[in-house]
Amino acid sequence: MEGTVFDIQRNSLNDGPGIRTTVFLKGCALNCLWCHNRESIAVKPLLRFYPDKCQNCMECVTVCDAEAHLDLEGKHAVDFARCVQNWDCIQVCPSGALVKTGKNMSIEEVMQIFLKDRDYFDRSGGGITLSGGEPMIQYEFSKSLLAECHVQGIHTCLDTTGYTPWERLKSMMACTDLFLYDYKETDPKKHKEFTGVDNILIRENLARLNDAGAAIVLRCPVIPGMNDNEEHLGEIARLSRMYEGIREVHILPYHTLGIGKAEQHGIKAEHVTFSIPDEKIKAHWWTILNSHDAKNFRIF
């Protein structure tokens, strides 16, 4: 069995307990305005262009029958909309300016990478984390990979939006030690506006996971002016008190790290960029959460 992986990060410290290897799978049903992994949304691999590495040799223009590479008076440019993903250009590019984001990997290939860090996992209480995108889009692969980790005695985390049929999420409990569960917005209409879907299924699945005894870290991206209001932060606090399964709440302030990466994939940031919260704003969030008796929360 194979999955489409777009990145594997070893020595990761913020994707669950201890030192972890995080595998990023392609595909997501949501499209958050603030997404910092926009290249992950499509399941299929994408062409990535690093302008800084380009030597303007025009080898790619010569081989691309789709005319996705352009020679603009000696300066190379890419028309990503024309790309038909046959990767001919990558083969001839002399400088590594063109790469493919997303490759098919077998369970065995991914496990070989995990097992390199086995000692670190054991000594730090770490393990592996499946992230994305949304790993549940590649459900069969995700389930088989985490099950194999358990066979090898490796701790597993599943980073999920929760936007998936309950029967699937339930079946992941047998191979998932800790769910990193996203909670993005409380108001269903705003949730749809921000992410493309409402939050009804996400909230239902959170309640079901809790009732079924899962261990959960609630991960909450907070974006100034969008979802940093008292109604939403107060609800995060209420959930942290109400659900015993929620061991910690992680407040993840907005950052802009993904914007350059999106542009290198020809994905226009059609959304506005938001302001990066300063310490004063984060202190305000802390005050709201604290005033609502939020349990075990951290602002990163």
Ligand code: SF4
């Ligand atoms: S992958 Fe193929 S179609 Fe896409 S830009 Fe390269 S050569 Fe052209």
Ligand code: SF4
């Ligand atoms: S082949 Fe590579 S270096 Fe040459 S123009 Fe194309 S992207 Fe630039």
